[in-house]
Amino acid sequence: MNTLAELLHALxxxxxxxxxxxxxxxxALPLPAARLPHAAHVLARSQAHLAGIVCEQRNGSFALRYxxxxxxxxxxxxxxxxxxxxxxxxxISPRLFAADWHEREIEDLFGLIFSNHPFLGNFVLHxxxxxxxxxxxxxxxxFTDADGAPSPYQPQQMxxxxxAFLMPVGPVYGGVSEAGQFLxxxxxxxxxxxxxxxxxxxxxxxxxxxxxxxxxxxLLVERMNGTNAFAHALxxxxxxxxxxxxxxxxxxxxxxxxxxxxxRLRSHAATIAGLCKSTALAVPTSLAYQRVEELLRLSGxxxxxxxxxxxxxxxxxxxDLDDAAARELAAQAQAVARRLAxxxxxxxxxxxxxxxxxxxxxxxxxxARRYGLVGPVGRAAGHVSDLRREQxxxxxxxxxxxxxxxxxxxxxxxxxxxxxxxxxxxxxLPLLATQLPAGTVRGTCATRAGAGLGWTEAPAGASTCFARxxxxxxxxxxxxxxxxxxxxxxxxxxxxxxxxxxxxxTLASFGLSMAEQDR
Amino acid sequence: MRLWALRGLRTQRDLTGFPRTLELAPGMxxxxxxxxxxxxxxVCPTGALxxxxxxxxxxxxHCVHCQRCRHGGQPMHWREDIAWSHGEGAPLPRAFAHxxxxxxxxxxxxxxxxxxxxxxxxxxxxxxRLGIFITASPREADVLLVVGPVTRAMRQPxxxxxxxxxxxxxxxxxxxxxxxxxxxxxxxxxxxxVADMLPVDRVVPGCPPPPLAVLExxxxxxxxxxxxxxxxx
Numbered sequence: 001m002n003t004l005a006e007l008l009h010a011l012x013x014x015x016x017x018x019x020x021x022x023x024x025x026x027x028a029l030p031l032p033a034a035r036l037p038h039a040a041h042v043l044a045r046s047q048a049h050l051a052g053i054v055c056e057q058r059n060g061s062f063a064l065r066y067x068x069x070x071x072x073x074x075x076x077x078x079x080x081x082x083x084x085x086x087x088x089x090x091x092i093s094p095r096l097f098a099a100d101w102h103e104r105e106i107e108d109l110f111g112l113i114f115s116n117h118p119f120l121g122n123f124v125l126h127x128x129x130x131x132x133x134x135x136x137x138x139x140x141x142x143f144t145d146a147d148g149a150p151s152p153y154q155p156q157q158m159x160x161x162x163x164a165f166l167m168p169v170g171p172v173y174g175g176v177s178e179a180g181q182f183l184x185x186x187x188x189x190x191x192x193x194x195x196x197x198x199x200x201x202x203x204x205x206x207x208x209x210x211x212x213x214x215x216x217x218x219l220l221v222e223r224m225n226g227t228n229a230f231a232h233a234l235x236x237x238x239x240x241x242x243x244x245x246x247x248x249x250x251x252x253x254x255x256x257x258x259x260x261x262x263x264r265l266r267s268h269a270a271t272i273a274g275l276c277k278s279t280a281l282a283v284p285t286s287l288a289y290q291r292v293e294e295l296l297r298l299s300g301x302x303x304x305x306x307x308x309x310x311x312x313x314x315x316x317x318x319x320d321l322d323d324a325a326a327r328e329l330a331a332q333a334q335a336v337a338r339r340l341a342x343x344x345x346x347x348x349x350x351x352x353x354x355x356x357x358x359x360x361x362x363x364x365x366x367x368a369r370r371y372g373l374v375g376p377v378g379r380a381a382g383h384v385s386d387l388r389r390e391q392x393x394x395x396x397x398x399x400x401x402x403x404x405x406x407x408x409x410x411x412x413x414x415x416x417x418x419x420x421x422x423x424x425x426x427x428x429l430p431l432l433a434t435q436l437p438a439g440t441v442r443g444t445c446a447t448r449a450g451a452g453l454g455w456t457e458a459p460a461g462a463s464t465c466f467a468r469x470x471x472x473x474x475x476x477x478x479x480x481x482x483x484x485x486x487x488x489x490x491x492x493x494x495x496x497x498x499x500x501x502x503x504x505x506t507l508a509s510f511g512l513s514m515a516e517q518d519r
Numbered sequence: 520m521r522l523w524a525l526r527g528l529r530t531q532r533d534l535t536g537f538p539r540t541l542e543l544a545p546g547m548x549x550x551x552x553x554x555x556x557x558x559x560x561x562v563c564p565t566g567a568l569x570x571x572x573x574x575x576x577x578x579x580x581h582c583v584h585c586q587r588c589r590h591g592g593q594p595m596h597w598r599e600d601i602a603w604s605h606g607e608g609a610p611l612p613r614a615f616a617h618x619x620x621x622x623x624x625x626x627x628x629x630x631x632x633x634x635x636x637x638x639x640x641x642x643x644x645x646x647x648r649l650g651i652f653i654t655a656s657p658r659e660a661d662v663l664l665v666v667g668p669v670t671r672a673m674r675q676p677x678x679x680x681x682x683x684x685x686x687x688x689x690x691x692x693x694x695x696x697x698x699x700x701x702x703x704x705x706x707x708x709x710x711x712x713v714a715d716m717l718p719v720d721r722v723v724p725g726c727p728p729p730p731l732a733v734l735e736x737x738x739x740x741x742x743x744x745x746x747x748x749x750x751x752x
Contacts (some may be wrong), residue, residue, distance in 0.1 A: 126672050129674070177625065178628070202670055202708055203670055204708035205703070226631025226727065281523065289641035290642045292638065296638070297546030300548070300729075301546035306635075309726070325655055513630050515628060518584070
């Protein structure tokens with residue numbers, strides 16, 4: 001199934017075949033709910049990649065959208081179904097497992113029931129702090145502490161055998177770490193079963209954004225994951241721009257790619273530093289964090305903020321970067337990247353370091369495909385997709401990155417992919433800086449109702465955002481589908497079968513944010 | 520087998536002069552708005568700016584560094600410093616002046632404050648030289664450093680961690696979220712900062728506050744006197 005016509009034929013949507021459609025377009029396919037599992041079955045066997053599920057409440061009924069991206073040259077497909085009040089949704093998880101957590105999240109936040117889902121229940125809203133019948137994403141949600149009686153939480157030991165025990169890690173654990181819990185079942189040395197219990201950091205961003213003007217919603221999206229703020233805010237800005245038909249000046253498009261690559265370089269450097277730290281190599285850890293600090297200072301000096309907050313605006317960028325400064329910044333970032341590469345070279349020849357990484361934390365290509373893994377984690381396991389190449393945005397159509405990949409899927413493969421991608425970002429920066437078009441960086445956005453999809457390849461992988469604006473230009477629905485959500489789903493598989501002391505290394509090699517997952 | 524220690528020794532020193540001097544390298548801090556024309560207050564999304572007569576007053580606890588008041592038609596004045604923490608709490612007793620152990624607790628942080636804290640051991644800041652150590656166990660912690668607005672699920676772990684710490688102990692709220700709820704709270708899912716749950720001894724505003732701002736606050740909690748920008752000639 002290589003052409004769009006063949007794919008649409010298999011989906012039994014021949015009527016929808018448009019005359020000409022290309023990358024960057026979104027083709028909506030309304031379906032009766034009963035046909036959804038079949039469509040998911042077809043798409044799971046094609047080159048389509050599920051970005052997530054968008055649930056919208058429309059008065060009493062619900063509309064669900066399932067956006068999929070296709071490889072370069074083809075558009076996005078969006079399956080759309082309607083669910084009557086009190087109705088159930090046929091689950092697609094048995095056929096397309098990447099939808100699993102999305103369906104569980106919607107069940108928890110909207111109270112919709114997915115029939116045939118393998119496992120629903122306690123997910124986003126922990127039973128020990130939220131009452132059973134609280135559905136925050138519904139329009140009529142009103143909540144006071146007096147509502148309902150939460151039930152106490154006791155971690156469940158899964159492994160029942162002589163000498164087996166459960167080791168709960170978190171939500172407060174060693175060093176400077178994010179709040180989340182890992183339940184590790186073991187008979188001793190080896191982790192037999194790992195369960196990730198997330199959403200300790202659920203801040204209700206999607207709910208809080210409702211009713212906000214677009215500019216203020218972008219501040220929230222930046223702070224979904226502050227270390228990858230620019231990439232996620234760019235996805236949201238693009239969704240908003242599509243919703244209100246806003247054109248972005250060419251200079252802003254190139255600068256958006258420029259800042260995004262600088263952020264990727266810094267974010268990957270931080271992941272590599274975290275990996276050094278997890279193996280307790282003090283000198284490489286210090287050297288790597290020194291590089292991160294140098295990149296943070298470059299951002300701080302030229303963007304006014306070390307994490308690029310406040311830079312993105314609907315319609316372009318909030319402020320410009322002049323050509324000379326861009327070239328200087330690119331040259332300095334490249335120098336930092338070279339020092340990082342020098343360190344990497346030394347690391348990759350350190351046997352004791354390689355021993356800790358090689359053939360540990362393995363995710364195979366089949367799992368990567370089944371779980372729809374994205375970003376460096378997916379690419380290191382041979383599941384290669386990069387939205388900069390597949391569905392170019394900003395200036396990536398003219399400035400296409402080389403996509404790093406590996407087949408082994410272990411900690412070392414992930415390290416190599418992070419290193420290669422950091423080097424590639426450093427290569428792109430001067431290219432982008434020397435081809436900045438002249439002009440302004442801020443287009444005008446009309447105030448009108450509409451909906452749109454936006455996407456970026458964030459440092460951790462594909463980040464997709466859906467925005468619906470009302471007639472006053474305020475957010476009616478903002479759906480954030482970040483890469484961490486796809487990758488945390490499979491993390492436990494990399495931890496299982498390996499020893500306890502490998503756990504922090506595997507965790508660091510995934511480079512995942514819990515804040516981004518929990519939102 | 521690599522000789523990492525030698526490699527470390529060969530590396531050029533890149534350490535900040537803080538706390539001996541307040542001199543800053545470019546990009547070390549995002550700076551902060553100080554005072555400006557009254558009209559600038561309108562652009563603030565979080566109510567950190569308030570017009571008072573012909574001037575604008577800054578409530579730094581609410582500032583999320585969106586930079587809108589910096590680039591508008593009537594920009595605020597901007598001060599590139601780091602010594603902006605404040606608090607009513609007394610410093611720890613004298614015995615702690617040379618060394619403290621800090622437990623960092625994430626109560627719903629976006630990752631930026633934690634990333635800045637992760638930079639503290641980096642060679643540019645090297646917090647260990649000041650006798651400050653980040654510890655895993657609350658049992659040996661003197662200072663609880665909280666980031667994030669305090670989400671519903673993190674309320675109890677926060678209170679439990681505080682209760683597990685021996686006295687004397689101090690609480691430092693780091694970042695706009697921990698100081699005031701930031702962009703997230705108060706809401707159905709978040710509190711409006713750490714002070715809703717615990718007595719806070721020192722607040723470090725900023726979104727995120729740069730590493731040196733946190734270091735300055737920790738030194739203040741240790742009772743070490745520091746140069747302040749206002750004191751500079």
